[in-house]
Amino acid sequence: MDESEQNPSPTTQPDSYEAAVERLEEIIDRLDSGQAGLRETLDLCSEGKQLVTYCAAELDEVGAGLKELRLDDLAAKLDSASDVG
Amino acid sequence: MEESRLAPQGRATPELPGPFAVGTYARKLQGWMRERARVQLIGEVTGVGRSKVQAYFELRDGEGAIPCAIWLNDLEKAGLDGAGLRDGAEVVISGGLDYYPGGGQASPNFCFRATHVRLAGEGDLIARLEALRKQLRAEGLFELQKQLRRPVLPKAIGVVTAERGAARRDLLAGLERRGWGGSLIWGFAPVQDRHAAPAIAMALQDLAARPEVEAIVVTRGGGSLADLWAFCDETLCRTVAMLRVPVISAVGHERDSTLIDDVAAVACSTPTHAAEAAVPLDCLAARESLERCVVALRRAGEGAIGTRSRHLGALARGPARALQRERGKLNQKIREIRAATERGLADRAGSQRRIGTVVLERARRRAIGADMDKRRDALHRAAVALRAHEPERTLERGYALVEDEGGEPLASAAEAGAAERISLRFSDGRVRAKPEPDDAA
Numbered sequence: 001m002d003e004s005e006q007n008p009s010p011t012t013q014p015d016s017y018e019a020a021v022e023r024l025e026e027i028i029d030r031l032d033s034g035q036a037g038l039r040e041t042l043d044l045c046s047e048g049k050q051l052v053t054y055c056a057a058e059l060d061e062v063g064a065g066l067k068e069l070r071l072d073d074l075a076a077k078l079d080s081a082s083d084v085g
Numbered sequence: 086m087e088e089s090r091l092a093p094q095g096r097a098t099p100e101l102p103g104p105f106a107v108g109t110y111a112r113k114l115q116g117w118m119r120e121r122a123r124v125q126l127i128g129e130v131t132g133v134g135r136s137k138v139q140a141y142f143e144l145r146d147g148e149g150a151i152p153c154a155i156w157l158n159d160l161e162k163a164g165l166d167g168a169g170l171r172d173g174a175e176v177v178i179s180g181g182l183d184y185y186p187g188g189g190q191a192s193p194n195f196c197f198r199a200t201h202v203r204l205a206g207e208g209d210l211i212a213r214l215e216a217l218r219k220q221l222r223a224e225g226l227f228e229l230q231k232q233l234r235r236p237v238l239p240k241a242i243g244v245v246t247a248e249r250g251a252a253r254r255d256l257l258a259g260l261e262r263r264g265w266g267g268s269l270i271w272g273f274a275p276v277q278d279r280h281a282a283p284a285i286a287m288a289l290q291d292l293a294a295r296p297e298v299e300a301i302v303v304t305r306g307g308g309s310l311a312d313l314w315a316f317c318d319e320t321l322c323r324t325v326a327m328l329r330v331p332v333i334s335a336v337g338h339e340r341d342s343t344l345i346d347d348v349a350a351v352a353c354s355t356p357t358h359a360a361e362a363a364v365p366l367d368c369l370a371a372r373e374s375l376e377r378c379v380v381a382l383r384r385a386g387e388g389a390i391g392t393r394s395r396h397l398g399a400l401a402r403g404p405a406r407a408l409q410r411e412r413g414k415l416n417q418k419i420r421e422i423r424a425a426t427e428r429g430l431a432d433r434a435g436s437q438r439r440i441g442t443v444v445l446e447r448a449r450r451r452a453i454g455a456d457m458d459k460r461r462d463a464l465h466r467a468a469v470a471l472r473a474h475e476p477e478r479t480l481e482r483g484y485a486l487v488e489d490e491g492g493e494p495l496a497s498a499a500e501a502g503a504a505e506r507i508s509l510r511f512s513d514g515r516v517r518a519k520p521e522p523d524d525a526a
Contacts, residue, residue: 016236016237016238017236017238018366021371024378027382028378028381028382028385031382031385038393041385042389042390045383045386045389048382049379049382052375052378052379052382055375056372056375059368059372059375061240061267062238062239062240062265062266062267062368063368064266065266066260066261066266066267066269067266067268068271069268069269069271070270070273071243071271071272071273071291071292074270074295075291
């Protein structure tokens with residue numbers, strides 16, 4: 001089996017959800033192509049799992065329930081904080 | 086004018102004419118103003134008040150205002166008496182400058198004396214809108230917002246809208262359908278009257294100043310162009326164009342087009358549409374998609390190992406199978422060889438027997454041949470020897486053999502002397518003789 005094929009990208013924290021999803025789609029496409037060797041497959045799976053974890057965390061952040069705030073209240077808090085300071 | 090009578094005792098500003106009597110100056114000012122060109126003005130009515138004979142108001146837009154007055158009978162002719170002339174109404178007035186000099190007790194007053202007034206039509210507003218649109222486009226302000234990156238999954242969204250409007254409810258419903266549950270920061274502001282544009286601009290700036298806000302929605306329900314006119318305000322639109330946060334506008338209905346739609350990053354037809362633009366990612370669908378990715382990754386990982394494991398297993402079993410196969414072949418060969426050997430041995434035995442017979446026969450023949458030769462030679466040699474010892478050979482050399490009458494050789498003189506007769510045998514014949522005694526003896 002040829003292990004000298006393309007190396008997977010280094011696993012780094014993605015810049016954004018969309019960047020993570022884009023990379024994830026690349027990984028799935030590569031895996032679906034069946035052209036990745038064993039080492040590359042395992043590396044891609046590892047990277048993909050990290051991306052999935054990141055995306056799931058991002059979704060969780062906006063999945064807890066809508067939190068409504070008023071700009072006036074935030075401004076008032078900011079003012080009172082600056083007064084105390 | 087009697088300058089000397091009006092002149093003061095001192096000349097504080099000798100370079101200017103005068104001083105003039107103020108009443109005289111005021112009347113001249115009134116005349117000068119009334120000679121100015123009569124024009125039409127368009128703007129928003131504010132601060133409407135009425136006296137017994139006329140109505141007062143200010144005509145205002147984002148750049149400035151002019152105090153106006155109209156006689157009530159003119160207002161009645163225009164069909165706008167009663168509540169027709171109201172605060173917030175966009176109107177077109179016709180008239181010119183006027184100045185009331187006042188009097189000893191009455192206060193002076195400057196105004197634009199309107200002789201006709203009408204509510205601004207769509208045509209008036211559209212013409213103003215197009216002029217502004219052309220200007221802002223030429224300045225490149227339509228492109229700035231569109232160059233901003235819009236996150237597909239913002240965690241905090243600012244919203245500028247009326248606190249009690251249907252748009253607020255529709256936006257919330259849209260976000261809920263998206264499955265989005267982040268932080269929503271409401272910047273409530275009036276959305277229709279002359280206070281609307283500055284308040285909206287201020288709310289936008291305050292929201293954009295908050296670091297967590299990743300997108301801002303500006304929305305209100307439908308209405309006439311006059312109702313939506315605050316969203317065509319030049320100052321507001323310039324403010325939107327310069328914000329660092331993408332603004333999504335959803336003002337009015339689909340057919341309405343305000344200037345803020347042009348400068349915003351995205352223009353939407355409804356608050357629901359704005360919710361989708363603010364959160365491009367359908368969170369519910371994204372979760373399902375993510376689960377599919379997890380399955381695909383697991384399948385790929387396990388499949389890669391499983392397939393190779395099976396392959397390796399097959400490879401590992403390969404030699405044993407091959408050995409077994411070869412062993413079977415070998416056994417077969419052995420059986421074949423054994424059978425062939427047995428057949429071969431039998432054939433060979435027969436053959437060898439035949440060969441042995443032939444060889445023995447040949448040996449025998451060879452042996453017999455050699456013996457005969459030897460014998461022949463020996464015989465020959467014996468014959469030669471015999472012939473050498475034959476009495477004839479001696480006789481041939483001149484000797485004679487003495488025999489008795491019976492032919493027996495007489496080997497001594499005594500035997501010959503004793504015999505009555507003897508025979509002398511020469512090589513060429515016999516001679517009979519009679520022995521005589523030896524006188525010498």
